[in-house]
Amino acid sequence: MMMGMGMMIGAGVFVATGISIGFAGPGGVLVAFALNGLVALFSAMSFAELASALPTAGGAYTYIDEAFKGLIGFISGWLNWFALTVAGSLYAITFATYTVFLLEGTKWFSSLGVESGLVIKALALLIIAVFVVINYIGVSETGNIENLITIGQMSTLLFIGAFAVFYTILHPERLSHFSNFVPNGWGKVLAAMGFTYVGFEGYEVIAHAGEEAFDPKESIPKAILYSVVAVTTTYLLFAFAAIVGADVSPENLTAWFAFHGAVGMGEAIKDLMPYGGLLITLAAIFSSTSALNATIYSSTRVLFAISRDGKLPRFISKIHPVRRVPHIALALSSIIIVTVALALPIEDVAASADIVFLLIFLLVNAAVIKIRRERGDELDYGFLMPYFPFIPLIAIALQGVLSIWIFDVSPTAWFVTLGWVILGLALSSRYKGAREAKEALRREVVFGEWLPEGYKVLVAISNPRNAPYLARVGETIARARKGELALVSVVTVPEQTPLEEAHRFAGPALELLRRVREGLGGDVNVRGVLYYAHSVYRGILSAIKNKKADLLVLGWRGRSRLGYIFGSNLDRLVEAPCDVLLVKPGRGEEVKRILFPTAGGPHSLLAAEIARIFALEKGASVTVLYVDREGIERKRIERRLEPVMRILNGARGTLKVVRSDDPKRTILSECRDHDLVIMGASESSLFARSLFGELPVEVAKECEKTVFLVKKDLGRRSWLRRWFL
Known part of the structure; x- marks a missing residue:
């Protein structure tokens, strides 16, 4: 409009x-x-x-x-x-x-x-x-x-x-x-x-x-x-x-x-x-x-x-x-x-x-x-x-x-x-070439078959540096959920160029998809697909819609561009109509201790499930960190976090309560003793910063360890985003 x-x-x-x-x-x-x-x-x-x-x-x-x-x-x-x-x-x-x-x-x-x-x-x-x-x-x-x-x-x-x-x-x-x-x-x-x-x-x-x-x-x-x-x-x-x-x-x-x-x-x-x-x-x-x-x-x-x-x-x-x-x-x-x-x-x-x-x-x-x-x-x-x-x-x-x-x-x-x-x-009268019937090329299957049923993890890859790690993260979750994995790369051309021409520039993306596939374990059904679009955002949304993805895995470098929280595409994709896992890779991939800061809420349940998956996969322990700024009685905190702890049962999950007026400094201090940090989003809202909350975003930017930011699809879309974006 x-x-x-x-x-x-x-x-x-x-x-x-x-x-x-x-x-x-x-x-x-x-x-x-x-x-x-x-x-x-x-x-x-x-x-x-x-x-x-x-x-x-x-x-x-x-x-x-x-x-x-x-x-x-x-x-x-x-x-x-x-x-x-x-x-x-x-x-x-x-x-x-x-x-x-x-x-x-x-x-x-x-x-x-x-x-x-x-x-x-x-x-x-x-x-x-x-x-x-x-x-x-x-x-x-x-x-x-x-x-x-x-x-x-x-x-x-x-x-x-x-x-x-x-x-x-x-x-x-x-x-x-x-x-x-x-x-x-x-x-x-x-x-x-x-x-x-x-x-x-x-x-x-x-x-x-x-x-x-x-x-x-x-x-x-x-x-x-x-x-x-x-x-x-x-x-x-x-x-x-x-x-x-x-x-x-x-x-x-x-x-x-x-x-x-x-x-x-x-x-x-x-x-x-x-x-x-x-x-x-x-x-x-x-x-x-x-x-x-x-x-x-x-x-x-x-x-x-x-x-x-x-x-x-x-x-x-x-x-x-x-x-x-x-x-x-x-x-x-x-x-x-x-x-x-x-x-x-x-x-x-x-x-x-x-x-x-x-x-x-x-x-x-x-x-x-x-x-x-x-x-x-x-x-x-x-x-x-x-x-x-x-x-x-x-x-x-x-x-x-x-x-x-x-x-x-x-x-x-x-x-x-x-x-x-x-x-x-x-x-x-000079150029009478017959019109070639061409269907605009929107996607191209590189390898694998898509199964009709089961949990579907979609990993968007573009950066050769973090693509292999993102794929392994997606593979781990797909394996635990007895699901399958789709590796998706988007080849973009400017708005001035029709999509049919995008395939001319698909060489690097094809090579990356095949190379990432070779580095996976092979015990999960994997499908590689190229999408052609005028923006990464549109291409990935098309993939989510076509594949009915349950979870979208995205990479983030931990930096913000002027005017954006995560980036021009990521700010939109974090509100995709499915669960979203935003990964900021850190130093090393060995995971022995997982830090899970949380105050409860719907997104924390999905974050707890992902923490449990990686704890069992890696043989790691999970520290559930609650930063108490109000002097709440511990029993009340335990009741609040009972659903989270129930999910972590059997994954060596322990609750740690720290009294502090500076949650950010407290979480960053705890990060030094852990290998992986997992945080859930705040209540869903229109903008990416308020969606994930100021605290998780700022912690993720400064933490040197690998950070997972998790958003559960609550089935709600604001009318503004529905009509204008």
Whole structure:
């Protein structure tokens, strides 16, 4: 949902809204936004249905090619690539336009005497270059940052809308701005719908996550539909704020917005509220940069897919051997983005993006009808739209009308689009390679067979230094539970690179899996599996889901990265839907004395079971350490820890109570006389630090011995993590 909303709120609401009020009037824009939201919702249902049945990374191009193949499939991909690149140009110009809008209010900028149009083009070129470099480097782990930007921009727009409602209650005379509701006729409303439609596309990128979403048949359709509803509501409030905020007479309102053009929205919000100009400028800058990054990424993947399918020269689909990104596809996408941004006025750029997206969505609505008619019985749908086929048919008719009506706003945009289609037809006659039916490679079994029943231990290995030890830990637990062991390694590629290409880089992971397997005892069934994903976190979650793992064993170096407790992947994986054992290897592997600090609780029972397993396996003793900070009577402590001691019965477990106001120092002092330290998590909660507790994490960081941190799956997942992570 964050992906969709972040992509949708990119430029349409900031640039196209003010321009549209200038020719459609105040009421015309509100009607256009409401109807566009309805049209977008109809198309979103088609995307949701197709994404639930065909959870692949190709998005619109894959769906259209799946339905029509041949020339139509190629043209759809060709148009989709152009649409994304033109949208990228629009977002770059939006960033530059509002940056100049902010700078124009400063004496420093005025003293330069530089023409604003020239500065806008230069800034657009600069920001495109920045994000091209980011995509080339393959920067990862930006999902949380993108989420924060999206939440920030949505909150800003909703705040401005809410402020406008409150302001109108105090100043009801501002409602007179709607007196001339549709000054130029209802035909201009249709033109406004087509011109602002770019603000209602973007939710389709959610479908690109179909291969990696944890439960795509449920989560992908929900995210698509919810994002459209949320953004449409936000747009209506924001447009209302601009209309009532403009400090101008009702009869001059439309002309005022026409005069200010692309920055009309900014000028209106500046009049509405204190610091409104700064607020809207920052929102526009952050929104446009977030969307620019997403469009560069998406356009690169679409062009890569077309080339890989043999419909464009094969060299375009080459992967950089070091960066693991389709660098040639990225370069070609970047050239188009720069060319359009520098060559066309912002109105023509926006109109070109609108036309092509309308045509793409029209074809998707046609594809959903064809695919359900021909393959509905064989596909496993997670979502089926109601009133089929009337909803996609209505969407097709409306999108066709809107795309034609944009000619009234920008004839240049139609000429550019037709020229692009003609170029695509010329290329298609030369490259007629049949589409290769490729299933995205998500996992590869390296060795072993998976038994249908029994306790399943999954060990995630990546670091050659600790992988053998983690595997032996997992083997010990699997042996004691009469279960089996799965060794899982995740091969990752950047978001810009399709998963099908990940197998090219699987050599080191394959070698590590085989080497680790050779070092095991051989008395436990072992299976080695490679997963291909855009992040370690997603790959391991897929493994947990596919193998129905009971216990996940993870390695930790004992260091934290900036902003994380354990690390970007581990912070999420410790809340996986299974039991989790986090291992920080220490000095030596000989285990004669085990330290088990605990205060009781559900996680301590699993920790006690693991302590018992290793005590019996190694012939070691277990010291159950209770740090008493309150002067509790020993009998009460014994009653509290009775379930733990019962589990340790027969494993030479003894209880040691130490009175101390500094539990951390006390535990670390005891660690010196033990070989292995096992600690359970605190009560399950949202964040990793509070999940394991401050004390276990800090002890694990400073202890030089091997430390096990244990979390039992209590079958609870916070609604925030369910919906947003």
